[in-house]
Amino acid sequence: MIKTRDIKFDYDNQVFFEFPDIEIKNRENLLIIGNSGIGKTTLLHLLAGLLESKSGSIELFGKEISNLNSYQLDTFRGENIGIVFQRSHFVNSLTVKENLELAQFIANKKDNNRINTILKSLGILDKSDKNTNQLSQGEKQRASIALAIVNSPKLILADEPTSSLDDENCDRVIKLLKKQASEFNAQLIVITHDNRLKKHFKKSIKL
Amino acid sequence: MNIFKLSIKNIISKPLNSILSLALLILGIGIISLLLQLNSLIKTQMDNNLKGIDMVVGAKGSPLQLILSAVYHIDSPTGNISVEDAEEIKNNRMVGSSIDLLYGDNYKGYRIVGTEDKFLDLYNAKIKDGKKWNAPFEVVVGAKIYSKLNINLNDELISSHGLRETGEAHVNQPFKVVGLLEPSNSVVDQLIITSPQSIWDLHEEHDHDDENQEEHDNEDHDEHEHDHDDEDHDEHENDHDDEDHDEHEHDHDDEDHDEHEHGDKEITAMLIKFKSPMNIIQFPRQINENTNLQAAVPSYEISRLFKLFGFGIETLTYLAYLIILVSGFSLFINLFNSMRERKYEMALIRTLGASRSQLSVMVIFESLILTISGFLLGLLVSRLGVMFVSSLMEESLNYSLSSLYILNEEFWLLGLSILIGLISSLIPAIQVYKMNISEILADE
Structure with a gap:
C-alpha cells in the first residue's frame, strides 16, 4: 500500500513542485509519466526518502516516512526499496557478485542462494565474477536491476529505465522489470517521459 | 562483504592512487624506526661492554681513542705504559680492582688480547669447550670468531702484527686454541684471549733499531726509548700500517731478554674499577695532571660520542617527521579526489x-589501512636497514647488530601513523x- 497526499517541494524557494496524490494497492504497479523538468526525478527521490518533502505525507507500507530520521530512513530504504537508475551505477572496485553481497551486507541480509537465483533469472549468472566495467550496456542494466531487487524490496522505483533504448529493447527491459517485480513480490513504480511504456501499465499518472 | 573489505577492495582496485603517500610514509617511518633501532642497539652494545669498567688507564692521547681501543677494541691503541707505572695506580687506595690488557696483534682481523683471568668474569664469559689459557701461546677464542672462521680446539693460529690482517705474520710462534667461549653478547665474542706473557714472548723475538718509528707516537713515549726487547711491542701497536715490516727482518736480540723480565715490561691499557663510585670525579683528573699516563672514563666519553652523533640523528629525525607530514597531506589529497571521483x-x-556514518567509516578505514600498512612496511624497511648497517659494521669493526624486538618508541610510531590516518581522512569523511x-x- 503506497499513499501520498499533497506533497510539495521546492529547491531553495525558487523552483516549486506540487505532485498529484498517489494511491496504489498491494501487487499493483504504477507508471508516472511526465515531460522533462516537471519534477519526475524529484518525486522519485521523495518516494525513496532521498529527499525530504516540505509538506504533505508519504505513507509506504503503513509507515509515514516523513517522520523517520536520517538513519531510520536509510534502514527503511535498504529494507523496502530498490532503485533502478537511468544510468547504471556500481561500486567499481567490486565484481557483480560482490556488489550484490555489499547490498546484502548493508541491509543485513546474507543470502548467497538469492544472489544466484536473481543472476540466473536475469541471465547474467556467468558474469557474477566479472568486474562491473567489463559488462556490456545490456548486462549493466540487468546487473543494476539485480542490485535493486537483491534485498527483496517491497517497492521497486525505476527512473527512466528505457529512455535511451530502441523499441525492441524498450519492450524487453520493461517486461523484464515487470517480471522480476512479480517474481519477487514487489510493486513497481516507473517514472518516465517515455510514452511507449503506457501500454504496459494498467495504472498511470500524468504529472 | 563488509565495510572493511570494501575499503580494502577500493585501495587494491586503484593501487597507483595511494602508492606515493604510502611510499612517503614507509620512508618516514622507516628512517625514524631505523634511527631508534640503531641508537638502542648501539647503546646496548656499548653499555654491555662498559659494565664494571669505571676508568681506563693507558698512554697519553685521545681519551675517546683509548676507550674505543681498550673497551670496544675498534680503534688503535694510544701507546703503551710501563708495568711500574701501572702498578703505582693499582696500589692507590681508591682502586678496587684492575685488569691489564695487551693488544696489538690479530688473527684474520680479530684482535688478540693478552690479559688476566678476571677479564672473562668482567663480561660473564664462560668456557664452552676446553679450558682457560694457561701456558704461553695458549688461546681461548670468542664465539663469533670460531663459528665464523670454523676454528676448533687444538687448531693453531698464526697471528699477524698490527690490527689488520695485512700485518706481518708471526710465523714462528703459532697460538694454540685450548678453549672456546660461549656467546656472551659482549666484545669478548670477537676477541682471541691469551696470557700477557704470550704477547710479551711473541714480541721479544724481534728487536729493532729504527727509532724513528716512535715519532708517530705520542710524546710521552720518549722515555721508553731505550732498546729493550719489549719496546717494539709498543710500536707495533702504535703504527696502524705496515711500516714496521722491516724491523722483523732484523736479528733477534735474545740475550737481554731475561734481564728485562721484570721492570721494563709494558702493557697497553688497564681497566679499573673503583672502590667507591665517588672516586670517578677526582681520581682520573689526578692521573691526567700528575702522571704521564692518561685516564679516561668510558661512560663520560661514550656520552660525549653520542652527543656528537646526536646532532646528526636529530636533524635526520626531524626530516623524517617532515616526510611523514607530507605523506599525510598527500594521503588527504588522494582521499579527497577519490571521494569526488x-x-x-x-x-x-x-x-x-x-x-552516512557507514560511508564515513569506509573512508576512515581506507586511510587507516594505508597508514597502518605504511607503518608495518616501514618497520620492515628499518629491520632491513639494521641488517645492512650490521653487515657494514661487521666488515669494518667486527661488531654486528640484530633486532627482533619492537621498541616502545616504535609503538609511538604506530600511534603516529594512526593519527596521520585519522587526520588525513577527517575532511573527506x-x-x-x-x-x-x-x-x-x-x-x-
Missing part, C-alpha cells in the same frame, strides 16, 4: 540503505557524511 558510488551505497545524494543522482 566516486561520488556516484557513494550515492549508490547510500540508496542501498547505508547510513565529513565531506562524505554531508553528501547530498539526491543532488548527485539528479545530476547524472
Whole structure:
C-alpha cells in the first residue's frame, strides 16, 4: 500500500513542485509519466526518502516516512526499496557478485542462494565474477536491476529505465522489470517521459 | 562483504592512487624506526661492554681513542705504559680492582688480547669447550670468531702484527686454541684471549733499531726509548700500517731478554674499577695532571660520542617527521579526489540503505589501512636497514647488530601513523557524511 497526499517541494524557494496524490494497492504497479523538468526525478527521490518533502505525507507500507530520521530512513530504504537508475551505477572496485553481497551486507541480509537465483533469472549468472566495467550496456542494466531487487524490496522505483533504448529493447527491459517485480513480490513504480511504456501499465499518472 | 573489505577492495582496485603517500610514509617511518633501532642497539652494545669498567688507564692521547681501543677494541691503541707505572695506580687506595690488557696483534682481523683471568668474569664469559689459557701461546677464542672462521680446539693460529690482517705474520710462534667461549653478547665474542706473557714472548723475538718509528707516537713515549726487547711491542701497536715490516727482518736480540723480565715490561691499557663510585670525579683528573699516563672514563666519553652523533640523528629525525607530514597531506589529497571521483558510488551505497556514518567509516578505514600498512612496511624497511648497517659494521669493526624486538618508541610510531590516518581522512569523511545524494543522482 503506497499513499501520498499533497506533497510539495521546492529547491531553495525558487523552483516549486506540487505532485498529484498517489494511491496504489498491494501487487499493483504504477507508471508516472511526465515531460522533462516537471519534477519526475524529484518525486522519485521523495518516494525513496532521498529527499525530504516540505509538506504533505508519504505513507509506504503503513509507515509515514516523513517522520523517520536520517538513519531510520536509510534502514527503511535498504529494507523496502530498490532503485533502478537511468544510468547504471556500481561500486567499481567490486565484481557483480560482490556488489550484490555489499547490498546484502548493508541491509543485513546474507543470502548467497538469492544472489544466484536473481543472476540466473536475469541471465547474467556467468558474469557474477566479472568486474562491473567489463559488462556490456545490456548486462549493466540487468546487473543494476539485480542490485535493486537483491534485498527483496517491497517497492521497486525505476527512473527512466528505457529512455535511451530502441523499441525492441524498450519492450524487453520493461517486461523484464515487470517480471522480476512479480517474481519477487514487489510493486513497481516507473517514472518516465517515455510514452511507449503506457501500454504496459494498467495504472498511470500524468504529472 | 563488509565495510572493511570494501575499503580494502577500493585501495587494491586503484593501487597507483595511494602508492606515493604510502611510499612517503614507509620512508618516514622507516628512517625514524631505523634511527631508534640503531641508537638502542648501539647503546646496548656499548653499555654491555662498559659494565664494571669505571676508568681506563693507558698512554697519553685521545681519551675517546683509548676507550674505543681498550673497551670496544675498534680503534688503535694510544701507546703503551710501563708495568711500574701501572702498578703505582693499582696500589692507590681508591682502586678496587684492575685488569691489564695487551693488544696489538690479530688473527684474520680479530684482535688478540693478552690479559688476566678476571677479564672473562668482567663480561660473564664462560668456557664452552676446553679450558682457560694457561701456558704461553695458549688461546681461548670468542664465539663469533670460531663459528665464523670454523676454528676448533687444538687448531693453531698464526697471528699477524698490527690490527689488520695485512700485518706481518708471526710465523714462528703459532697460538694454540685450548678453549672456546660461549656467546656472551659482549666484545669478548670477537676477541682471541691469551696470557700477557704470550704477547710479551711473541714480541721479544724481534728487536729493532729504527727509532724513528716512535715519532708517530705520542710524546710521552720518549722515555721508553731505550732498546729493550719489549719496546717494539709498543710500536707495533702504535703504527696502524705496515711500516714496521722491516724491523722483523732484523736479528733477534735474545740475550737481554731475561734481564728485562721484570721492570721494563709494558702493557697497553688497564681497566679499573673503583672502590667507591665517588672516586670517578677526582681520581682520573689526578692521573691526567700528575702522571704521564692518561685516564679516561668510558661512560663520560661514550656520552660525549653520542652527543656528537646526536646532532646528526636529530636533524635526520626531524626530516623524517617532515616526510611523514607530507605523506599525510598527500594521503588527504588522494582521499579527497577519490571521494569526488566516486561520488556516484557513494550515492549508490547510500540508496542501498547505508547510513552516512557507514560511508564515513569506509573512508576512515581506507586511510587507516594505508597508514597502518605504511607503518608495518616501514618497520620492515628499518629491520632491513639494521641488517645492512650490521653487515657494514661487521666488515669494518667486527661488531654486528640484530633486532627482533619492537621498541616502545616504535609503538609511538604506530600511534603516529594512526593519527596521520585519522587526520588525513577527517575532511573527506565529513565531506562524505554531508553528501547530498539526491543532488548527485539528479545530476547524472
